[in-house]
Amino acid sequence: MEPNFYRTMVKASTEADCAEILGGFRDLVKRGPGVGVKLLNYYKGLPISYPATLVEVSGEILELDVHPQQAVALGISGRTCIKCGTFAHTLLAEVKDADVRRMMASLHNFSYVDLMVEQRASLRLELEPPADAEITIAGRKVAAKALDVSLGGFSALSSERSLLEKGDEVLLKVMIPNLLHNTVTPLELPATVVELAEADGGELCRFSIGSDPQIEGVLSRFIFQRQVDLIRELKEMSG
Template identity: 80%
Template sequence: MEPNFYRPTVQNSLEHDSAEILSGFRDIIKSGAGTRVKLLNYYKGLPISYPATLVEVSGQILELDVHPQQAVALGLSGRTCIKCGTFSHTLLADVKDADVRRMMASLHNFSYVDLMAEQRASLRLELDPPCEAEITVAGRTVAAQALDVSLGGFSALSAQPSQLVKGDEVLLKVLMPNLLHNTVSRLELPATVVDVACGDGGDLCRFSISSDAQAEGVLSRFIFQRQVDLIRELKEMSG
């Protein structure tokens, strides 16, 4: 789980919260009722969420039976979110072990979080590999790499300091692949800077976009096919 997917929500202290969560799971397992929870991971931006069954709490470790595709996502991410009606918040846990063949996982280091990703208006998927992009503003052009995409925006890493600030209006040019036909569509989109994180060589810039019907069709087709490809990848890795 990338940090931008969630926001920590400490109730007492990290140590107290983790102990409280483990105690809650012990009580659930002991009662023998309602031992199903839901795990949530993001694989290259695609939400992966299957039910899991609580098995036991051993020391500071929670053991669960999990779906094989969830086990793959757990192993790749190293963290997962847990949704369980017993708790008032979503839970975050580190993955100690994930076994695809045995369909089991071990979790530890629990905390409370708010899921930021669920507040997004549309699905945001990683571009792998990144796509060539240009940012044009005030008569100057900055080369960039588009890193992720949604129907409402892009994230891009500039090749040099962008000098952009939140609220700037720009023209964003992106070479979007057509995954079915192995071609490329050149999109030119009016965009607004919503966030800039400055780095040593370049800036990570997030944009909201204004797309016409043609551009929206290109983005919709890409996002749909990208989801299909990511699901296929997970199935192949889960055997």
Template identity: 30%
Template sequence: MNDIYQRLHVAGEAQDETEIIATLAAIKTGKLKNDLRLLNFYREVPVSYGAEVLTVEEHDAELQVHQIQAVVIAHEKLTVLKSSHFRRDVAATVTYVNVEKSRVVLSNLSYALVRADRRMSVRVQLGSAIDASFAAPEVDAVHGRLHDMSLTGMSINVARDPDLPVSQKGELRISLPSGSITVAASLLKVFTLDDGYRLVFEIEPSRAAELSISQYIFQRQVEIIKELKDHPGVFS
């Protein structure tokens, strides 16, 4: 989740935590209206539900959460708290999760900048293997698998470092279930993975390609939400 938020120190690490804990305590006692919501990302899809503060200690707090939120938190062990009473969004480490009872215990609370809030468009991770290739003049074509996509960017996983310069321009071709599309692309960054490399591109799709991408993203969102609702820990 490090690519989703960045922890910040406003008044200082200890002072910030004390302030956050005091705010949660005030929400619990009713001195402040409970507008608390949690935010997580599951396969790049945002999951955000309200939460109730059950107990507050010196360095941690126990919350009653939505069961689907608990499923995602159990997977990530992290969450972001949002409330109009906080100076900024709050990042928290999750030290305990009970999906059946929909309860979590949070610690290591600090203010944070949620980078995902600044995304220009919805992004989703892929559920099935989708072939992708990047081609540019006087450069060997790079072949891999699509990792995630949005209307403004895509990333692909490849086995070997293609040794491309950042800002290299070319075309990305991906094989969606509805048919192959080609979009203009520019390389933004390269990440090293345990089993290869991830290339992140900014894209400029045509109207036709944009429609195909939008349809696929919507379909993936539906699939991801269904996957969460069908989790064995979630009661119907």
């Protein structure tokens, strides 16, 4: 889980919250075998969420049986969110170990979180590699790389300080890959700056875009094929 996907919630203290969560899992394990929870990871923006079965709590480590694709995502991310009706909030845990072949995982360092990613209106997938982009405002052009895409907007890393401000209206040009034909489709569309942060000598810019049937068609086809490719990657890595 990327840090911008969630916001940590501290009820008492970090240590007390972790102890409370472990106590809750111990009580669940005592009920007998087969108690389930749901794990949630994001692989390059694609949500990976499968049921997992509690096995035991050993010291401060929770052992679970997991789906092989979840095990792959756990190993890559190093963190996971846990959804369990026993707890009033979503949980975050660090991954101590994830074994794809044995379909097992060990989790520790638990905390409560507010899962901000669930507030997104549409799926946001990483562009790999980042796509060439250009930001134009008041006749000034700034080169950039588009990092991710959704039906509602883009994130882009500018090559230099953009001098943009939140709320600015820009013309955004992005070279969207056509994954089926191994070509690119140039998109030019009006966009609004919704967030800015300094990064790597430039700025990380988040843009929202308006509704346009032609543009939505191009993006929908890309997002669908990107999901297919990511699922295939996970299946290959999980054996």
